[in-house]
Amino acid sequence: MRILLVGAGGVGSAVVPIAARRDFFEHIVVADSQQGRATAAVARAGDPRFSAITLDASDQVAVEAALTAHRCDVLLNAVDPRFTMPLFRAALNVGADYLDMAMSLSRPHPGRPYELPGVKLGDEQFALAGRWRDRGRLALVGMGVEPGLADVFARYAAEHLFGDIEEIGVRDGSNLVVEGYDFAPTFSIWTTIEECLNPPVVWEDGAWHTTEPFSEPEVFDFPEGIGPVECVNVEHEEVMLVPRWIDARRVTFKYGLGQEFIGVLKTLRKLGLDNAGKIRVGGVEASPRDVVAAALPDPATLGERMRGKTCAGTWVKGVGKDGAPREVYLYHVVDNEWSMREYGCQAVVWQTALHPVVALELLASGVWTGSGVLGPEAFDAVPFLDLLGDYGSPWRMREQTRGMLMSA
Numbered sequence: 001m002r003i004l005l006v007g008a009g010g011v012g013s014a015v016v017p018i019a020a021r022r023d024f025f026e027h028i029v030v031a032d033s034q035q036g037r038a039t040a041a042v043a044r045a046g047d048p049r050f051s052a053i054t055l056d057a058s059d060q061v062a063v064e065a066a067l068t069a070h071r072c073d074v075l076l077n078a079v080d081p082r083f084t085m086p087l088f089r090a091a092l093n094v095g096a097d098y099l100d101m102a103m104s105l106s107r108p109h110p111g112r113p114y115e116l117p118g119v120k121l122g123d124e125q126f127a128l129a130g131r132w133r134d135r136g137r138l139a140l141v142g143m144g145v146e147p148g149l150a151d152v153f154a155r156y157a158a159e160h161l162f163g164d165i166e167e168i169g170v171r172d173g174s175n176l177v178v179e180g181y182d183f184a185p186t187f188s189i190w191t192t193i194e195e196c197l198n199p200p201v202v203w204e205d206g207a208w209h210t211t212e213p214f215s216e217p218e219v220f221d222f223p224e225g226i227g228p229v230e231c232v233n234v235e236h237e238e239v240m241l242v243p244r245w246i247d248a249r250r251v252t253f254k255y256g257l258g259q260e261f262i263g264v265l266k267t268l269r270k271l272g273l274d275n276a277g278k279i280r281v282g283g284v285e286a287s288p289r290d291v292v293a294a295a296l297p298d299p300a301t302l303g304e305r306m307r308g309k310t311c312a313g314t315w316v317k318g319v320g321k322d323g324a325p326r327e328v329y330l331y332h333v334v335d336n337e338w339s340m341r342e343y344g345c346q347a348v349v350w351q352t353a354l355h356p357v358v359a360l361e362l363l364a365s366g367v368w369t370g371s372g373v374l375g376p377e378a379f380d381a382v383p384f385l386d387l388l389g390d391y392g393s394p395w396r397m398r399e400q401t402r403g404m405l406m407s408a
Helices: 010-020 035-045 060-069 081-094 129-135 149-160 189-197 237-245 259-270 288-295 336-343 347-364 381-390
Strands: 002-006 027-032 050-054 074-077 097-100 138-140 162-174 201-204 207-210 218-222 227-233 250-255 279-281 284-286 309-320 325-335 372-374 396-399 405-407
Touching: 002 010, 002 060, 010 027, 010 035, 010 336, 010 347, 027 035, 035 050, 060 081, 074 081, 074 347, 081 097, 081 129, 081 138, 081 189, 097 347, 129 138, 129 372, 138 347, 149 162, 149 237, 149 309, 149 325, 149 381, 162 218, 162 227, 189 259, 189 288, 201 237, 207 237, 218 309, 237 250, 284 288, 309 347, 325 336, 325 347, 336 347, 347 381
Parallel strands: 002 027, 002 074, 027 050, 074 097, 097 138, 138 372, 162 250
Antiparallel strands: 162 309, 201 207, 201 250, 218 227, 218 405, 227 250, 279 284, 309 325, 325 396
8 A cells, every 4th residue: 555645734744653653554655735844754754664745735736646656546635624625536536545534624504504504514525426436446534533433433333332323422522731822722723713613513303404603512521530521512524424324313523622712713703813715914815714823833743732631432322232221432532641752742633643544554454445435434343443452542432321411
């Protein structure tokens, strides 16, 4: 397997040391619009199976040329979702398989944005599913941690734990602290603004509907010392993916943001600083959102200042295989101290980068196979979850009891 890894930011640079410990691939070409970032990621690995190139992710023709020139049969997309479609189309045109961690962007309903979805996350990709099937190639979409591992958890619960599912709810929270900054997101602020300020989507009784940002607050008690965190509805790919393969009456995604973080995001919206389109300032054109991102610290550089744990997981409620009511939380926790010590990567980007590497190994070995545009739910969950243990970062499951989930 020869892989073109597009993006050497926080997540892309974390993919390199994770993959470097495995032997399932022949070569990984690390590509970034900033040559220095790709070169630095490769240099840290010190492994001849990696090389670096300069590549503009928005230039579909250039991406196609890079795939061909370096004989890559897989494209791994590790850049912001605004670049998803040119990369997705480039892989399709060249005949390479494709993986991403964030799907094509949504567009709110023009008249009723907080009731009905407009263009949903991933709609542009699923519209091309027939062409991928016709070419016999696979586009594995939403294969990070959330979406990604959370979807694998949903498939595992549906097959092995439940006879009937009332709700699948992805719940993400942490107790991470970044010392020395009043405001320092641990993940791409560009992506965070996109998913947190768009209308959240909920799947319920066979249909998708939208709601207000930050709606339906609840306090979720996260494991391994993280504790209770208030979580709110956020637009996320799992809600669009899970119902395509798994029968559940309700699917939600809630993120533990905290009131201060929510307040900052609301202020950015009020000031128009969430705008992704370009505006003219003097003689320069720039996107307000890009300016905000440039003014904040690079999440990949925060590891030394961070402490605490991050938890990604899937809460499932329904009737167990034995016919009795059951609630479980399947989860994956990463301690920032551990990820920095073992890989030199902060916990959030390392956790996101881990799961596409695991998926690539399953594809390379032929354990996972398929064609078309597929989500993680389309594959057997057990080999994936077993392989997490081999990577030194196993998953866990907690039986839920009363008091672990409550309205805020």
